[in-house]
Amino acid sequence: MTVLAAGLALLGSLFFAVGAALQQFEAASTARATLKRLFRRPRWLLGGLAIGIGTVLHIVALKYGPLTVVQPMGVASLLFALPCAAALQRRRPRSGELAAAAVIAIGLIGLVLVVPEHSGDPSLSTGEAVALLTGAAAVALVLWGAAQSAPPAVRAGLLAMGAGVLYGATATLTRVLVDGDWEVWFLLAVPMPALIALALLQRAYAVGHFGVAFAALQVADPLTAVAFGALLLGEPLPTGTASTLTALVAAALTAAGTVALARTSPMSPTHDAITR
Structure with a gap:
């Protein structure tokens, strides 16, 4: 069953990567990457369908295998996404891009x-849920503001990071809805951060540095979910010298890989044509 779970998670990562590459290609080729315009583009919708299939496969994988096996497989989407994006742009992926992505994947x-597994049932009070949504919105707003005057690669990373924070908040609420005790209004609240995150992510994709944007998303989403899980759901964090050192080294690798990817990831040719 563990092998099956790993295979499903890996296949889900491939679908997620293809979907992200398709959506970025369309966002970068649109003068203003608003959701209203993107919803009219069939290839962007196809990308959304692929992401949906990838998400379902990942959820099914979690049913058959432990989190410690399934979650690392999801990081493979970063390695799949760069060749997919390069193929859409009719170029070969650069060796520096793939090397930086591999370092990020190892770090993640x-x-x-x-991160230890948590066996208890998660729960959120109304106040904690409000704090979750308010905190995520505040961080995303700060990142969005900082992105406005940043260079293109940094802007793509900051916008995608804001989307990742909101997706992490959405994942935390979803975990409570699936496994724990929740209030009725939680069900209505879940789509809001997800939709804002989707809009921010398309703005990040439209900048043109797909590798940077996708890497920032892959970093911010799980780390935000882990942080909210620890602060609000009582989920454990790494303890002990070995685990702490491993976490610090992994975080350093992830940060170094993201910086390297920002330097090697090219602008989208389609985006270049628009901005001239």
Whole structure:
């Protein structure tokens, strides 16, 4: 069953990567990447369908395998996404891009593996849920503001990071809805951060640095979920010298890989044509 779970998670990562590459290609080729305009583009919708299939496969994988096996497989989407995006842009992926993405993937896997599993039922009070949504919105707003005057690669990363924070908040609420005790209004609240995150992510994709944006998303989403899980759901964080050192080394690798990817990831040719 563990092998099956790993295979499903890996296949889900491939679908997620293809979907993200398709959506970025369409966002970068649109003068203003608003959701209203993107919803009219069939290829963007196809990308959304692929992401949906990937998400379902990941959820099914979690049913058959432990989190410590399934979550690292999700990081493979970063390695799949760069060749997919390069193919859409009719170019070869650069060796520097793939090397930086591999470093980020190793760092994220290390971080996931040192987070202990939590066996209790998660729960959120109304006040905690409000704090979750308010905190995520505030961080995303700060990142959005900082992105406005930043260079293109940094702007793509900051916008995608804001989307990742909101997706992490959405994942935390979803975990409570699936496994724990919740209030009725939680069900209505879940779509709001997800939709804002989707809009922010398309703005990040439209900048043109797909590798940077996708890497920032892959970093911010799980780390935000882990942080909210620890602060609000009582989920454990790594303890002990070995786990702490591993987490620090993994975080350093992730940060270094993201910086390297920002330097090597090219602008989208389609985006270049629009902005001239």
